Amino acid sequence: MIRFIDTFRDRFGVELICRILGATARGFITSRGYRAAKTRTPAARTVRDEVLVEEVRRVHAANYGVYGARKMWHALRRAGWDVGRDQTARLMRLAGVTGVVRGRKPRTTVPGSIPDHRPDLVMRDFKAPAPNQLWVADITYVRTSCGFVYTAFVIDAYSRRITGWATRSSMTTEALSLEALEHALNTAQGSTDQLVHHSDYAEDFVIPRNRALARAGTDR
Incomplete structure (x- = not known):
């Protein structure tokens, strides 16, 4: 909710946003609660996440943007960060980065082993004067x-x-x-x-x- 108000406060104002949303969302944050939250000291996890998110972005970019959660987890551990694999996946979501899914792309056109001598009856003209022609x-x-x-x-x-x-x-x-x-x-x-x-x-x-x-x- 705090992030939502931060996004639209300059356009609508904090009081108006809280008053309108408070009428439909029971227990929604009030304008006083919003200001208290903004002045409250951030939690230790929030501060650590901010640091780790930047580290995730740096490691991801340094490895050509291909690392998934498993490789990113090992890279962060090698860099001295005590993080778990699930935590790494969460940090990657916060950082907006994903790994590359490897796989063989299907082939729908395979060159023939012998020359094709069958004639082109339409001569690359794909127009027809009537159905079933x-x-x-x-x-x-x-x-x-x-x-x-x-x-x-x-x-x-x-x-x-x-x-x-x-x-x-x-x-x-x-x-x-x-x-x-x-x-x-x-x-x-x-x-x-x-x-x-x-x-x-x-x-x-x-x-x-x-x-x-x-x-x-x-x-x-």
């Missing part, structure tokens, strides 16, 4: 609490509507890309006889089930 596809990834998952989308170039999608924990053509394409074909409205499916996937999309899927295999 051109579908374009891509893969992305989403971070979840259980790790990364890959998601494939099929988008109609005419309406920009997502016509099919699939989500998997692994990025394989059969389990992800083709599933998204099959989903789009199964839910498509209208004829798909003139459909071209364009993607940057490294593997061929040849499924001899219908003409749309066969044509999809001719474009990369």
Whole structure:
């Protein structure tokens, strides 16, 4: 509460802030209590925290801003500060610093081992005169609490509507890309006889089930 009043006292005044908030917050600090708190000698923990927070910021900056709570705790102990790990985490929150989370970034594009000679049927022109004339596809990834998952989308170039999608924990053509394409074909409205499916996937999309899927295999 003291910090809140300090922030807005120059704009509204201490008495007005305490009077308005006191009407809705039972037991809220009064203007007399605020002034008493401001003149009261700071607690030993508060004084020590102020010193340690500056030390945390210094150590964090000296180590390229990558230290988390565990490494920061060891660094402070080496510097002679008697602090615990939980206390270090609290001080880092007060200092507004965090560690870098290391991890391998998922790859959604992998170069093929052999040249891709399939023709570009659309010649990089991603415009369509009508629905179900051109579908374009891509893969992305989403971070979840259980790790990364890959998601494939099929988008109609005419309406920009997502016509099919699939989500998997692994990025394989059969389990992800083709599933998204099959989903789009199964839910498509209208004829798909003139459909071209364009993607940057490294593997061929040849499924001899219908003409749309066969044509999809001719474009990369």
